[in-house]
Amino acid sequence: MKKVLVTGGAGFLGSHLCDRLLDRGDDVLCIDNFFTGQRKNIAHLNGHPRFEFIRHDVTFPLFVEVDQIFNLACPASPVHYQFDAVQTAKTSVIGAINMLGLAKRTKAKILQASTSEVYGDPEVHPQTEDYWGRVNPIGIRSCYDEGKRCAETLFFDYQRQHNVKIKVMRIFNTYGPRMHPNDGRVVSNFIVQALRGEDITLYGDGTQTRSFCYVDDLIDGMVRLMDSGDDVLGPINVGNPVEFTMRELADAVIELTGTKSKIVHRPLPSDDPRQRQPDITQARTKLGWEPQVQLRQGLMRTIDYFRSVVGEGA
Structure with a gap:
């Protein structure tokens, strides 16, 4: 049994991830500040003996003991992340710093839920992980796009400088039950x-x-990446090609x-x-994953x- 922290755990993806982790026997600590997450997404987990919820904003440090961290906290739809662009950037950057600091202290393995938005409006099609992207650094979407790019930078710098065990996953369009009805996607x-x-x-x-990936497939890819060997850092595209x-x-x-x-x-x-x-060659070869x-x-x-x-x- 592992003690697993899921940030943004009351969100669309986070709540499905909590379900999957509990189903396989893990202890799950879910944190969310309910900016876009919804209580009803995790209401069915109330009273579960291996589920704990803390209302918390990742832009503030968190002091807990965990074995793994899935960092999903950040509004992910344009309507929501543009509503408070400064807070979105803070969530991506300061949130990453705080969670990486926690991983460093506890020696936990940590996965960053990054995004296909790091590729911007791409000139390469389909997008491979070695493509650096074409992103407007000062546009209305930049708080999210550049915030996630900076978070990836931090993850790899913490890995190189502090030997933190990292995983970076680039999520492409995902859909399914528990999507926010007013998220603009x-x-x-x-x-x-x-x-x-x-x-x-x-x-x-x-x-x-x-390219649309169903949520169950996406969560399967996320868990496979976290459970992969220490030589698989990412970034790895996970989405439907x-x-x-x-x-x-x-x-x-x-x-x-x-x-x-x-x-x-x-x-x-x-x-x-x-x-x-997405080009999902790496997901197929390194994780044995493809959407079903x-x-x-x-x-x-x-x-x-x-x-x-x-x-x-x-």
Whole structure:
């Protein structure tokens, strides 16, 4: 049994990770400040004998004893991370420093939940881990993009300078139950609009592409990376390499929900990347991982979840 700390544990990914760790027998300490995390995501874990929750902001030091740290704390959707851009940057950078300091003191292994946003609006397609990216350092998305890039820098410097055992995972678009209904991400946007019978908002001409990974697959990749040998540091892309246009996604949501919603077009947001697709060669070879859930299957599960959420007035 390991004592595992999950920062951002009440969030979309964090709550699923807590479930997975408890299922395999670990002791889980979940921390969250509820900026974007939701109590209902972990409500089913209340009273679990191996689950503990502390309300805490990672920009402040935390003094606990743990064997592993999954650092997931940070708002991850443009709507949320742009709401308080300074705090977003602090969460990525100061949060990383605090968690790395904890890992250094306790000799814990630590995994950083980084992001495909470190590649910016890429000139290389699909994106491989050795691509340095094309990021606007002063744009409206920079608080997140550059914050995560700086966090990666800190992780590798702590590894080189202090021999901290690190893992860095670059997460590509992920979807599934427990997504925040108002996070502004394309999957949740389309589904909620469809279920409410509203127009489905398509930004730009709909030809921009994304690759969508179902949450169960993503969490499997995350756990595999943490459990991999000490020679596997990352960064490693984890995501679904199958590419879809935004129009294809909108059409699939319309079909699967049975909505009569119409598609309306809006201008493309600033610095929004045209293409995003992971090269997962390293994940396949080093982790034995690749996604198993197809988009339509994952969308159906996600739609079922949002039917209950929208019914609650979310």
